[in-house]
Amino acid sequence: MTDALGPTAVQLAGAHLLGELDLLVEQITAEVWRAVPAYSDIVMERSALEQHVRPNIQGTLEYMHSGRDIDDDDRRRLEVLGRSRALQGVPQAAMIQSFRIAERALVDAFCVFCIRSAFNSAEQRSGIQAISAIMDRVERTAFEAYLDTQRELELDRGASIAMLVTRLVDSSVGDQVDIDAQARLIGANPAMPYRSIALMVRRGDESAGAADPARDLTRLRRHIQARLREARVPSVIAGVRDNALILLVPVTDRDALAAIRRAVMPGQLRMDVVGGAGDVYPSLFEARDSCRQALAALEVAARRAASTRWSSSATWPST
DSSP states (O other): OOBTTBOOHHHHHHHHHHTTHHHHHHHHHHHHHHHOHHIIIIIOOHHHHHHHHHHHHHHHHHHHHHOOOOOHHHHHHHHHHHHHHHHHTOOHHHHHHHHHHHHHHHHHHHHHHHHHTTOOHHHHHHHHHHHHHHHHHHHHHHHHHHHHHHHHHHHHHHHHHHHHHHHHHHOOGGGHHHHHHHHHHTTOOTTSOEEEEEEEEEOOGGGGGGOOHHHHHHHHHHHHHHHHHHTTOOOOEEEEETTEEEEEEETTOHHHHHHHHHHTSTTSSSSEEEEEEEEEESSTTTTHHHHHHHHHHHHHHHHSOTTOOEEESSOOOOO
16 A cells, blocks of 8 residues: 555554544444444443454554455454354344444544645545445454354244244143243243234145145245234244144234234235134243144134135134
């Protein structure tokens, strides 16, 4: 980055701002803490946030001063940062916003340095582009580790949810403590009232030979989960048992019931879906009886004529 006439504006600014590192770290930490609620709401003490801000800002200023790219040590540190944020449950938007705050602070400090040092607009523009490129590399490294960890957590969570549904259907009275604990681990409230809905893909005689129940249920589960995300409903517990998709729906969440019903209406899927619903029970553990009712009702619906889609121990819930 050094040209024939000497150090560039961004190199000189990097060296100068390293002398103001404490002030920059304090400024950026305070702004992230103020503007990004996730950090103060669910993550850490402000002093712990500062411990992550400092090496990132120091590293960026060193990149500016020396012109070097991030090395293996930097990459490991940024990967640890990204992974820790995913494990702490920091939202993606909060991660991105915190990097944008840091970039704006560095660009502002660089522009002030350029004005005081009488650098022209071309040098200032070139320096801003260099700072943005550095921050892009830093953010990309941390964010890739964040996304990898999120994917691992989602797979673990999906397996835990599926196991919870199976355990619930097969449970006996002595299993309540373990099942309630497992529900809390996936973010479910076991003390809420739940109703179970069981769904099955029904194929006509002409396609029965090519049927793949596991694949059909996977498609059905993904379709319903996509509709639930569109409705911003995160609270439904889903799992597979006896070639049926079992959904445990908090009774208080009317949007979830409506979204599920819309998702399986004719025309929404290239498959025929039948279902059964169980009664409402006052807690998740007691809703194991609702699951059994829903599965029994599903068997009835599956045997009926094609014009009949639903069977339940009660009527299909409208709310």
